[in-house]
Amino acid sequence: MGPLLQVRGLRKAFDGHEVLRGIDADAEAGTVTVLIGPSGSGKTTVLRSLNVLEVPDAGSIRIGDVGLDFAPGHRVGKRAAARLRAQSGMVFQNHNLFPHLTVLGNVMEGPVVVQRRPREEARADALALLERVGLSDKAEQFPFQLSGGQQQRVGIARALAIRPELMLFDEPTSALDPELVGEVLAVMRDLATEGWTMVVVTHEMRFARQVADQVLFLDGGVIVERGAPSAVLEQPRQERTRRFLRLLGEAG
Amino acid sequence: MDAGTWELVRAALGPLLAGLVYGTIPLTAISFTAGLALALAVALMRLSGIAPLAAIARFYVSVIRGTPLLLQLFIIYYGLPSLGVTIDPFPSACIALTLNVGGYASEVVRAAILAVPKGQTEAALTVGMGYATTMRRIVLPQASRVAVPPLSNTLIALVKDTSLASTIQVTELLRKAQELAAPTFEFFALYGVAALYYWIVCLVLSFSQARVETRLNRYVAR
Numbered sequence: 001m002g003p004l005l006q007v008r009g010l011r012k013a014f015d016g017h018e019v020l021r022g023i024d025a026d027a028e029a030g031t032v033t034v035l036i037g038p039s040g041s042g043k044t045t046v047l048r049s050l051n052v053l054e055v056p057d058a059g060s061i062r063i064g065d066v067g068l069d070f071a072p073g074h075r076v077g078k079r080a081a082a083r084l085r086a087q088s089g090m091v092f093q094n095h096n097l098f099p100h101l102t103v104l105g106n107v108m109e110g111p112v113v114v115q116r117r118p119r120e121e122a123r124a125d126a127l128a129l130l131e132r133v134g135l136s137d138k139a140e141q142f143p144f145q146l147s148g149g150q151q152q153r154v155g156i157a158r159a160l161a162i163r164p165e166l167m168l169f170d171e172p173t174s175a176l177d178p179e180l181v182g183e184v185l186a187v188m189r190d191l192a193t194e195g196w197t198m199v200v201v202t203h204e205m206r207f208a209r210q211v212a213d214q215v216l217f218l219d220g221g222v223i224v225e226r227g228a229p230s231a232v233l234e235q236p237r238q239e240r241t242r243r244f245l246r247l248l249g250e251a252g
Numbered sequence: 253m254d255a256g257t258w259e260l261v262r263a264a265l266g267p268l269l270a271g272l273v274y275g276t277i278p279l280t281a282i283s284f285t286a287g288l289a290l291a292l293a294v295a296l297m298r299l300s301g302i303a304p305l306a307a308i309a310r311f312y313v314s315v316i317r318g319t320p321l322l323l324q325l326f327i328i329y330y331g332l333p334s335l336g337v338t339i340d341p342f343p344s345a346c347i348a349l350t351l352n353v354g355g356y357a358s359e360v361v362r363a364a365i366l367a368v369p370k371g372q373t374e375a376a377l378t379v380g381m382g383y384a385t386t387m388r389r390i391v392l393p394q395a396s397r398v399a400v401p402p403l404s405n406t407l408i409a410l411v412k413d414t415s416l417a418s419t420i421q422v423t424e425l426l427r428k429a430q431e432l433a434a435p436t437f438e439f440f441a442l443y444g445v446a447a448l449y450y451w452i453v454c455l456v457l458s459f460s461q462a463r464v465e466t467r468l469n470r471y472v473a474r
Contacts, residue, residue, distance in 0.1 A: 051377075082382070085378065088378075090375075096371035096372060096374060099472070100397075110381075113381070113385060143471075144471060144473040145473075159378070159379075162379055
């Protein structure tokens with residue numbers, strides 16, 4: 001049935017400034033795709049488009065058996081947007097946990113309130129997810145009582161709880177103190193090992209090298225270079241890729 | 253004050269309490285509840301991004317804030333009958349006070365909703381919520397924390413504003429005091445008791461405000 005994620009001709013402008021200028025990408029089920037690129041390259045906009053938090057001006061996105069076409073002057077219906085959005089779980093840079101709900105409440109909110117799953121079942125699922133991210137003992141706490149790394153792991157559990165086809169990560173470790181980055185990456189590594197399909201925007205090159213199946217390098221709203229991490233990160237063919245990796249202090 | 257005055261005050265305590273319990277408090281409770289519902293509707297209209305709705309909301313707030321409450325009361329009770337609409341004193345007062353609270357509180361509600369970070373709405377979308385669910389489950393609970401202190405001000409001001417209803421024959425606390433004072437000329441004593449009653453109600457409300465704030469702040473780092 002082809003790749004799980006299929007993106008074609010994605011375009012997006014903000015106030016006349018073109019942020020995405022024709023993005024094509026595929027991701028096979030069970031693979032990890034890492035988006036890298038300088039700030040303003042459009043990588044976050046691509047990710048947010050997959051979740052319809054941004055509505056592209058043109059192009060199409062298909063995740064599993066749900067597709068959505070975008071065209072100028074054509075408004076995307078709320079229901080169609082919600083259907084595509086339900087295919088993916090989103091982990092934000094600043095976690096965006098619901099501060100007025102407990103950790104468990106955060107994870108149960110989508111399943112119980114939106115998906116109307118039985119409360120007891122959702123609770124058991126949520127506790128299992130918290131166990132998986134190593135936070136079962138924090139279930140009854142409020143987000144503010146957790147460290148940044150723990151908050152981000154709750155964010156991952158909340159995204160997993162809606163049982164998405166695809167997991168999206170928008171710079172999940174960028175807002176964290178350095179010593180807290182490892183615990184979040186470890187959880188993401190586990191998810192990759194378990195076979196989750198993931199699309200990750202990150203500056204963590206070691207993670208990309210070890211976990212990614214493909215790396216997409218974006219600059220100026222286009223994908224400049226793509227391929228296995230060993231190719232893109234170790235032997236970049238494009239000068240722009242080389243310059244970016246040099247700035248990060250990486251080989252290339 | 254002589255013994256006769258004290259006797260008069262003692263005799264007035266009951267009737268004044270009745271004015272408070274059967275006049276001032278129901279007026280306050282009804283107007284505040286209905287006013288809050290109205291305020292939420294008006295705030296959501298203003299935030300809707302739908303130009304005509306936002307314009308109606310702005311116009312309403314402008315009129316309410318730009319005219320005296322006493323005049324609003326007079327227009328409803330004395331003015332509307334010339335248009336063929338006659339409303340009894342108590343409902344007239346409820347309508348005027350509700351409209352007034354709705355205008356002022358809508359700005360509080362709107363500011364409180366805007367104070368909830370955009371990321372919260374986005375996170376709600378990503379777990380599948382639509383507009384109404386996001387408001388009910390995510391935005392309003394967080395906005396209420398911001399809104400409680402200024403809304404408490406509105407409520408406490410309302411308790412005292414209900415006294416204006418005395419001018420359109422509503423038998424609330426102030427009017428009761430006027431009725432009791434007029435034949436005896438003991439204005440100081442009876443108005444003093446009325447003032448004390450208002451003050452006690454407002455003290456109770458202030459204490460409740462503190463408790464509600466503590467409860468709403470339990471999920472915030474200190």
